[in-house]
Amino acid sequence: MKTNTIPQNEIICVIIYTFIAFLLMAFVLILFFYFSRIKIVKNEIEKRYLESKHQKSLLHSIITTQEDERKRIAQDLHDDISSKLNIVSLNSHLLLTPDLSQKEITEITNNIINLTKKTLDNSRRIAHDLLPPVLEKFGLDAGVKELCLEFNSSKSVSVKYENLISFNDDNNDEQRHLHVFRILQELMNNSLRHGKASSISILFENEDGINYCKYSDNGIGFDTTKSCNKKGLGMKNIESRVSFLNGVLHINSEINKGTQIIFNF
Ligand SMILES: Nc1ncnc2c1ncn2[C@@H]1O[C@H](COP(=O)(O)OP(=O)(O)OP(=O)(O)O)[C@@H](O)[C@H]1O
Ligand SMILES: [Mg+2]
Incomplete structure (x- = not known):
């Protein structure tokens, strides 16, 4: 009777092949983990690089805005305050001139009064631009109401404001x-x-203990991905202000579909 035994050589071959197959599999797995690890690290480095680039550009925009604001205040002070005070000073010295007629004294005094009034108005306007008094005295709600009134009074836009906070x-x-x-x-x-x-709409509301500002307009909208729309300082400043507020900013806009912006604060 013929026994069905497998030759020993074959068993050894199978063991060797299986071992080689395992080795190959282990090698492929190691290679796979090695390269995916490299890819993860590369992505992480790229992410950090983009983050730091973004932070740098935010910082740059803060500094540029600060400098622009200083330049504007300096110009306002120079043109609207200093130059007028100069003329007030000249007129005051004129009053010291001997033998002035009553008519001349009245004319010079009126000049001084008019110029001082204009200078006062200008200094109030400059201070108002720096920190709107209504915001300081009566808070955000009153400040936004006044802002909406100013825009509404231009008649070119209708602003709807609702505050649920x-x-x-x-x-x-x-x-x-x-x-x-x-x-x-x-x-x-x-x-x-x-x-x-x-038309513009502004809504303050609280959802799950978080304050949100929901803003929208019915304008022509813009492509948020286009680099030409990222060159201004305005949106960068908004971004850095929202990050000061530890908030998140969502911008949603499409051509001919208006602009919607949501941030929490
Ligand atoms: N509500 C909007 N409707 C249509 N386009 C908008 C709107 N808001 C922003 N944009 C587009 O996004 C761009 C960037 O706005 P951003 O405020 O950053 O800069 P800017 O207004 O051009 O300049 P800056 O604010 O520095 O004076 C704008 O130039 C404009 O093309
Ligand atoms: Mg702007």
Whole structure:
């Protein structure tokens, strides 16, 4: 009777082949993990690089805006205050001239009164631009209401504002509220300047304990991915203000579909 035994050589061959197959598999796995690890590290480095590039550009925009703002204040002070005070000073010295007629004295005095009034108005306007008094005295809600009134009075746009948040008078909030106010100022300027919007809507609401500002306009919209729309300072400033507020900014806009912006603060 013939026994069906497998030759020993064959068993050894199978063991060797299986061993080689395992070795190959292990080698392929090691290679796979090695290269995917390299890819992960590469992605991580690239992400960090982009993040630091973004941070740098935000910082750059903050510094540029600060310098622009200083330049503007210096110009305002020079043109609207210093030059007028100069003439007031000249007129005051004129009053010291001996033998002035009563008519001349009245004329010079009226000049001084008029110029002082204009200088006062200008200094109030400059101070108002730097920090709107209503915002400081009555808070964000009143400040935004006044801002909307100013835009509504231009008649070219209708602004709808609704506030569903009750702000408390915490002093720590002042700085944060000034950021929200400045963000809205820039958004509204953009809606008019670029969007040619005829209607703007602003909503403050609280969802799950988080304050949101929901802003939208019915303007011409823009492509948020295009680099030409990322050159201005306005949106970069908004981004850095939102990051000061530890918030997140969502911009949604399409050509002919208006612009919607949401951020939390
Ligand atoms: N509401 C909007 N409707 C249409 N386009 C907009 C709107 N907001 C922004 N944009 C587009 O995005 C670009 C960037 O806006 P951003 O405010 O950053 O810069 P800017 O207004 O051009 O200049 P800056 O604000 O520095 O004076 C604008 O040039 C415009 O093309
Ligand atoms: Mg702008």
